Amino acid sequence: MLKRLWLLFAQIVTLLLAILFILSTFKPNWLDGIGFNGVSSITINESSIDPSTPNPGSHHEAVKRSMPAVVNIFTSKNVVKQKRNKKDSNSSQSNDPWFQFFFGDQAPNKEEESSSLGSGVIVSAEGLILTNHHVIEGADQIEVALADGRKTKATVIGSDPDTDIAVLRINIPNLPKPITFAKIESVKVGDIVLAIGNPFGVGQTVTSGIVSALGRDHLGINTFENFIQTDAAINPGNSGGALVDTRGHLIGINTAIYSRSGGSMGIGFAIPISTAKEVLEAITKNGGVTRGWIGVEPQNINQELADTLKIKPEGVLIIGTLQNGPADRAGIKPGDVLKKIDGKPVKDITQLLNKISAVSPGQKIKAEISRKGKDLEIEIQVGKRPGPKRQK
Incomplete structure (x- = not known):
């Protein structure tokens, strides 16, 4: 009896499936009211905003x-x-x-191509x-x-x-429009900035952040430092790329990151456009950058050093002079403390470098020094800063 009932059930199900197949093939409109869980259609709310309209807060126009x-x-x-x-x-x-x-025991020289x-x-x-x-x-x-x-x-x-x-x-026809330089005075801490470059070689990429700090120095990256610090992601390959404001104007050239892993950790540095512009103009007009130089080896004076030497913690200690260099010819000696240049105080090595480099070679400056507790004023004829030694 149970077997006959099961057989009857199977036949009914088979018949129903056959009818459903025939209807879906020849009369699909008869099945419009039937859907999954009884849902025959869904309603989706789509935006009526013109796709060409920028999203609120978007920096698309700057990019x-x-x-x-x-x-x-x-x-x-x-x-x-x-x-x-x-x-x-x-x-x-x-x-x-x-x-x-x-x-033999040594491999032959082999020429390889290194790319970056x-x-x-x-x-x-x-x-x-x-x-x-x-x-x-x-x-x-x-x-x-x-x-x-x-x-x-x-x-x-x-x-x-x-x-x-x-x-x-x-030299290529139909160059893109050159970027517009911002005025560095307009850049403030907290401003939104965009970093554009080619990180890790993946292709042109835009990242965003803010100006974290201005005037960063003493980082040991360059001889002359005055960096814009930003948390916009800067990674290997971004070097030399643009740091722009929300107008799309260039405010800096991305140059370095602080990282323990090789990737961005939210601390990146850009050379301000004011510095880049000065170098650009000097190179295009004169073929290079000419800076003043006096030939001294300076050292910053901290409190511990001041206590040891029994001097005030001000100025810069001269620990060496280049023989027959500008400072040596003027009478500067190791152990002197250089306190002022042309009447303006010198607080550290960075300030000394900036002050001297801004003087044209051949001009004279007045240096106020302290020697064995006595203040002296010495006139120095500034020389030309030698270029870095090229590695062979």
């Missing part, structure tokens, strides 16, 4: 104005791999008996690009990729390692 002027920079250089001693080598090839038979990437900003209709010195340092070839995908070779017009600024030039 739209500035991003075309930001370029990606690819550099390469040929590096000669130095001979390595067998004992210092972990290479399985160098331990091969046949390899040692032909080459960075960013830059088009700043003039003549194709001038601002970037970092460390992005193009030692490069044999420099290639620039524009935001529209075009690529071209670039030449170095000039470079200033002391501020980490370099100027490149490209």
